Amino acid sequence: MNALSPVPPAPVPAIEPPLALLAELTHRCPLQCPYCANPLEMERAASELDTAAWLRVLDEAAALGVLQVHFSGGEPTARKDLLELVRRAAAGGLYSNLITSGVTLDPAALAALADAGLDHVQLSFQDADATQADRIGGYRRGHARKLEVSRQIRDAGLPLTANFVVHRQNLERLPEMLALGEEIGASRIEIAHVQYYGWALVNRAALMPSRAQLERANEAVAEARERLRGRITIDYVVPDYYAARPKACMGGWARRIINITPAGLALPCHAAETLPGFQWPSVRTASLGAIWQDDPGFNRYRGTSWMPEPCRSCDQREVDWGGCRCQALAMTGDAGATDPACALSPHHFMMADAVADADAVAEGPAPALVYRRIRTAALVR
Numbered sequence: 001m002n003a004l005s006p007v008p009p010a011p012v013p014a015i016e017p018p019l020a021l022l023a024e025l026t027h028r029c030p031l032q033c034p035y036c037a038n039p040l041e042m043e044r045a046a047s048e049l050d051t052a053a054w055l056r057v058l059d060e061a062a063a064l065g066v067l068q069v070h071f072s073g074g075e076p077t078a079r080k081d082l083l084e085l086v087r088r089a090a091a092g093g094l095y096s097n098l099i100t101s102g103v104t105l106d107p108a109a110l111a112a113l114a115d116a117g118l119d120h121v122q123l124s125f126q127d128a129d130a131t132q133a134d135r136i137g138g139y140r141r142g143h144a145r146k147l148e149v150s151r152q153i154r155d156a157g158l159p160l161t162a163n164f165v166v167h168r169q170n171l172e173r174l175p176e177m178l179a180l181g182e183e184i185g186a187s188r189i190e191i192a193h194v195q196y197y198g199w200a201l202v203n204r205a206a207l208m209p210s211r212a213q214l215e216r217a218n219e220a221v222a223e224a225r226e227r228l229r230g231r232i233t234i235d236y237v238v239p240d241y242y243a244a245r246p247k248a249c250m251g252g253w254a255r256r257i258i259n260i261t262p263a264g265l266a267l268p269c270h271a272a273e274t275l276p277g278f279q280w281p282s283v284r285t286a287s288l289g290a291i292w293q294d295d296p297g298f299n300r301y302r303g304t305s306w307m308p309e310p311c312r313s314c315d316q317r318e319v320d321w322g323g324c325r326c327q328a329l330a331m332t333g334d335a336g337a338t339d340p341a342c343a344l345s346p347h348h349f350m351m352a353d354a355v356a357d358a359d360a361v362a363e364g365p366a367p368a369l370v371y372r373r374i375r376t377a378a379l380v381r
């Protein structure tokens with residue numbers, strides 16, 4: 001090569017396809033959980049994507065190289081076309097998971113879903129105690145229905161994950177929840193601490209556990225993992241507020257998951273609509289592949305080049321990808337800041353303050369819950 005040879009352009013790193021499509025089919029749901037991850041401003045049925053659009057999205061996902069589709073909501077069984085969507089996912093070779101409250105399912109519906117090619121069901125529980133579960137979910141006899149449905153899921157030959165969302169008001173019953181997961185024949189138990197976005201942020205003072213509660217929960221999980229080793233997998237992550245390092249939110253911004261809202265907006269995570277200044281693309285007008293590769297919002301926090309210090313020079317930057325952008329925004333007002341869950345963040349004291357507040361109120365009565373309802377949303381926005 002002589003001095004006049006053109007300098008070859010630097011190679012552009014290839015963007016891997018997403019591993020999973022999170023298809024939020026609807027915000028409709030018979031339950032009213034006060035920690036629901038849905039936004040305060042929920043979509044009504046009239047603004048949901050129609051069947052043809054969802055079928056096209058599933059075809060595009062398969063062509064893009066997506067491996068899994070998670071049918072979620074709201075309650076995805078509220079969609080009359082769910083069977084058709086499951087069938088199309090199976091035809092495209094997508095592994096399909098139904099994330100459901102279960103209360104609308106019955107043996108016939110489950111047999112039809114299994115026949116359509118559904119691979120897995122994730123059934124959510126609000127507690128191990130029926131009275132408390134029904135109070136938290138805002139749905140009478142819901143817990144009893146879920147117990148029946150868990151048996152029906154296994155009768156349909158579908159693998160079952162039992163999902164328990166835990167918080168200040170049910171964490172003392174974690175041993176009973178783990179026992180319930182075992183009793184209903186779940187192959188996986190997911191213990192998910194509330195993430196403080198959407199409705200959960202409104203209810204943070206009523207839901208955030210104390211440090212003492214969390215320590216007892218960690219011990220209960222460690223004991224159950226030992227007892228159930230080789231039989232049941234237990235997924236459990238310590239909540240951000242008590243951690244020294246953040247989680248790799250969604251596996252890193254626009255790295256592993258693409259989320260489609262009921263109205264068709266494509267997001268790198270389900271809370272990304274809270275970020276100001278973004279014009280999120282719609283699958284009504286753009287293909288999944290074009291959105292994933294080229295959308296400025298998806299590329300905004302992808303990789304590591306956007307990172308400020310201390311992330312920029314940190315050896316964990318390709319492990320946790322700087323944590324959660326929505327949490328950074330909610331706490332610091334800057335979505336581009338290091339996640340305050342990180343002990344190295346200059347804003348980490350905010351997490352410590354929230355934990356101190358939770359500890360201070362842990363012994364007293366919890367504030368009243370604000371339930372997930374369209375009419376209460378207007379009051380708390």
Ligand code: SF4
Pocket residue numbers: 029030031032033035036037038073074075101124372
């Ligand atoms: S968290 Fe509760 S209210 Fe929200 S979608 Fe799930 S079951 Fe429905």
Ligand code: SF4
Pocket residue numbers: 245246310311312314315316317318320321322323338339342343344345
């Ligand atoms: S400084 Fe940034 S990359 Fe390092 S551990 Fe904290 S959040 Fe992760």
